[in-house]
Amino acid sequence: MRVKWSNLQAIVLDMAPVCEVAEKFIANYGLQSRVKVYVSNMWDDSLPVADIHLYADIYHDWPPEKGRFLTQKSFDALESGGRIIIHEMLYNEQKTGPIAVANYNTAMLLWTEGQQYSGLEISTILSEVGFQNIEIKPTFGYWSIVTACKP
Template sequence: MQSHTLAERQQPGTDDRPLWDLIAAARGYTALLIAHDLKLFPLLGEGPRPLAEICQALNLALHPAEALLTTLEALGLLQAQNGHYALTSLAEDALLESSPTYFGWYLDREIANEAVFSFTSMNEAVRTDAPLQQRGDRVMFARAMHSMSMRAALAWPQAVDLSGHRMLLDIGGGSGAHAIGAALRWPHLDVCLFDKDAEVLKVAEEFLVRYGMQDRIRVRIGDMLKDPLPPADVHLFSAIYHHWPPERCRVLTDKSYASLQSGGRIIIHERLFNDDRNGPFTVVALNLLALLRGEGGRYSARAYTDMLQQAGFTDIEVKPTIGYWSIVTGRKA
């Protein structure tokens, strides 16, 4: 063990709060999953309740229930008033299934994959270069992706002018969240959801009915890499590029450019890395599985701009939309 001088021991050299915040965040994440699994949020969605009623309804002892509720209050998901616990606006927006931006299906997949993200599993992956595979069927996957996407899907169409376009193709569109968001914001726009996974598209059709979009949005099965792209003057790629290495991204960008007519637009919707490709931390962490596989790319606004320029797109713009999400757009001259 290295020895230290008296001067070095007199005061710490750095603020260690980031380390404690990181440890606390892991425990807060677990508390969120437990509360979701207990169905605490729909219980409080019926109205504020005192601690004793929550314990009785969820069959919890007093002390662990109070510890859980206090943690959720500190996380900004609950608020306590006059001895009653209630949902915050964030919890109402994200954790009640009746909300159009319900996040709970994503949490279901996180619970199903708890072992995948454990220390033991990730330690083995780092040391042995063994791939990590998430568990769950295609229905769970589609619903989780919808939960991840719907809030962002309502935001990005506000940041781009599609009034002069006629047909948007949501490429690899999965659950249809982004097709729905575009159709809601731009009622004149014809929208086609294009994906290769038949099971996922069945879930997408359920969501289209739920949002009243079954007559506005067409569903078409096909592989974005192998099949011709259906006619459209807007190509949307949401959360597609970050999964793939640069070579495949360039192939896809070139294919988009070749398929579009003059005046057509490409929209890449992603969580962007900074220009140094080492943050923000949340973006790095959410891309960790793809990075461990060696398949994903740490793409910044500059990287996407370069991809579009190399393919021939002009009038390239980068626009933040909501949270960590941004769009990168370009036109075919």
């Protein structure tokens, strides 16, 4: 079997229950030598050394100031050339749709401190912290990534 990016290493950083599930998937695919799991509190613990920080469905759980805190934490931890990737279901710039994002936003407003954001809102946070080369890229369905680089 040919492996793409054979030198790629990954770290799953999350709460204990998520790490337990991740370990099962990692073992199932035989990736124990390439993917490590660390139980951590993203608010209090240091971030591990990495080239990329990926936040998947994290920002929508929190108000903008907490998203800014995490963005700053990544900026401070990444070396020059490091990249941040934020995966979210994004509103359009006017925050008038799509309807699926508005529906998802209702759940966020009822069950979390957060909300769905537009790509512009996340891009603004990244820019304010110091990230550059910000791009918004659709992934699948209503999901997108917002990615940026530390100068």
